[in-house]
Amino acid sequence: xxxxxxxxxxxxxxxxxxYQISDNFSLKAGRQRLPxxxxxxxxxxxxxxHWIAPPSEVYEIGxxxxxxxxxxxxxxxxxxxxxxINIIAGASNVDxxxxxxxxxxxxxxxxxxxxxxLTFQATYSESIVTIGGINEVxxxxxxxxxxxxxxxxxxxxDSLNMENDKGxxxxxxxxxxxxxxFAIAEVTQxxxxxxxxxxQKDSWYVSAGFRTGKFTYSLTYGQADIPNNDNTIAxxxxxxxGIAPGEQSVMAVLxxxxxxxxxxxxxxxxQLIDTIQDTLVAGYESESYNFSVRYDFHPSAALKFDxxxxxxxxxxxxxxxxxxxxxxxxxxxxxxxxRIGVDLVF
Numbered sequence: 001x002x003x004x005x006x007x008x009x010x011x012x013x014x015x016x017x018x019y020q021i022s023d024n025f026s027l028k029a030g031r032q033r034l035p036x037x038x039x040x041x042x043x044x045x046x047x048x049x050h051w052i053a054p055p056s057e058v059y060e061i062g063x064x065x066x067x068x069x070x071x072x073x074x075x076x077x078x079x080x081x082x083x084x085i086n087i088i089a090g091a092s093n094v095d096x097x098x099x100x101x102x103x104x105x106x107x108x109x110x111x112x113x114x115x116x117x118l119t120f121q122a123t124y125s126e127s128i129v130t131i132g133g134i135n136e137v138x139x140x141x142x143x144x145x146x147x148x149x150x151x152x153x154x155x156x157x158d159s160l161n162m163e164n165d166k167g168x169x170x171x172x173x174x175x176x177x178x179x180x181x182f183a184i185a186e187v188t189q190x191x192x193x194x195x196x197x198x199x200q201k202d203s204w205y206v207s208a209g210f211r212t213g214k215f216t217y218s219l220t221y222g223q224a225d226i227p228n229n230d231n232t233i234a235x236x237x238x239x240x241x242g243i244a245p246g247e248q249s250v251m252a253v254l255x256x257x258x259x260x261x262x263x264x265x266x267x268x269x270x271q272l273i274d275t276i277q278d279t280l281v282a283g284y285e286s287e288s289y290n291f292s293v294r295y296d297f298h299p300s301a302a303l304k305f306d307x308x309x310x311x312x313x314x315x316x317x318x319x320x321x322x323x324x325x326x327x328x329x330x331x332x333x334x335x336x337x338x339r340i341g342v343d344l345v346f
Contacts, residue, residue: 016071028071035086035110036061036123038173038186046343050218051292052306053339055205057222058186061169063094063101064127067108086110091127099133103167119175129167129192134160137280138196140272141250148253152235156250159235160196160280167192182218183208198226198283207290214297220290228283228315228328236276236317237326251276251319251326277316281328286312300346306339 016030033040037059042048053059069090076083088108094101106127113120138160142152152160171188184207191200202225209218236250254276257269288310295303311334319326 014066024074024076026073026075028073029069031066031068032071032088034065034067034088034108034125035112036108036125036169036171036188038119038121038175038184045345046304046341047300047302047345050207050209050216050294050304051220051290052304052341055207055220055222055288055290057203057224057286057288058171058188058205061190064092064103066094067092067103067106069106080115082114084112099131102130102132103127104130104164108169117177117179119173119177121171121173123169123171125169127167129162129165129195131162134162134196134279137272137275140268141254144257144269144272145250145253148257150248150253152250156235159194159231162192162195162197165192165194180212181208181210194231196229196232197280199229201226209292214295216292216294216296218290218292218294220292221287222290223285223287225285226283228281228317232280233317233328236281249319249326251317255319273318277318281317282314284312284314286310301342301344304339304341304343306337306341308337308339310335310337 014031014033016028016032019027021027033043035041037043037054039049039054039059043054043059043065046052067088067090069088071086071088073087074083074085086108088110089106091106092101092103104127106125108123108125110121110123138157141160142157145152167190169188169190171186173184173186175184176182185205187204189200189202193199203223205220205222207218207220209216238249251273254269254273258266258273260266260269288308290306290308292307293305297303311332314331314333316329316331317326318329
């Protein structure tokens with residue numbers, strides 16, 4: 001399965017061969033969706049869930065949705081419990097927002113259990129992560145610092161690079177469906193050791209609703225906490241050894257270069273500052289409230305309405321040349337989103 005986007009460049013989510021080993025075991029080889037969430041198997045089939053899209057606090061994981069590898073799956077009945085266990089190994093390489101993301105030595109273990117009206121899932125995963133675009137930013141910062149006669153130490157440069165760092169994902173999901181009423185909750189933690197950007201994301205949501213006739217009404221609350229990496233901030237803002245206090249931190253040098261008469265150098269330095277503010281130091285806390293209505297006007301089609309109110313507090317880093325200090329400033333955004341959609345199955 002694939003999607004056409006960006007000049008119809010197909011993005012393939014599923015492309016694998018399957019082999020049924022026995023009644024309980026099967027093997028898949030190729031590109032597959034990672035079984036991180038309760039809705040992973042039918043994430044691209046909007047008809048299968050009550051929202052227009054699942055909560056982004058949990059389901060947005062930066063492009064690491066698929067894996068090219070081998071999946072050994074067990075499926076069987078344990079008395080009244082239907083159990084499914086997936087053990088996956090492989091790698092992936094994707095382009096997300098101009099950043100080349102690669103994940104090697106990637107393994108996943110997922111266990112899903114269903115008993116009548118109750119479903120439980122637990123997942124854990126580890127991989128070796130490299131983000132090429134981040135390393136290019138680190139190289140640009142290093143080049144300007146070297147040109148200013150203040151080269152970064154190996155430790156400082158390593159704190160800004162993101163190459164062959166260990167990443168992990170852990171998640172737990174619980175869903176209960178009593179017919180007319182239902183409730184769902186998922187909790188996840190994602191992180192990359194020594195990552196220059198936010199090195200850990202904690203997120204969760206809870207959703208509850210009821211069905212009456214052809215209508216489904218639901219309320220969802222979600223939270224995400226993505227703090228900035230203190231080591232990255234220290235590398236960018238601490239005074240360099242042997243330099244007068246407040247004068248020659250990395251941010252001070254970049255800001256000075258951005259304000260220089262050298263137009264090309266100023267442009268490059270400003271680009272680096274913008275990337276630092278948009279990517280390296282862009283931590284935030286957010287919470288959202290969602291109200292959804294679903295109308296099943298046909299056995300194979302549903303009309304959906306979503307209203308989402310979000311409140312997010314962002315942290316950004318800048319250098320004040322007048323005071324000679326780096327400043328962490330906070331800003332609050334409260335966007336509202338209204339969506340209407342139709343989901344079909346054939």
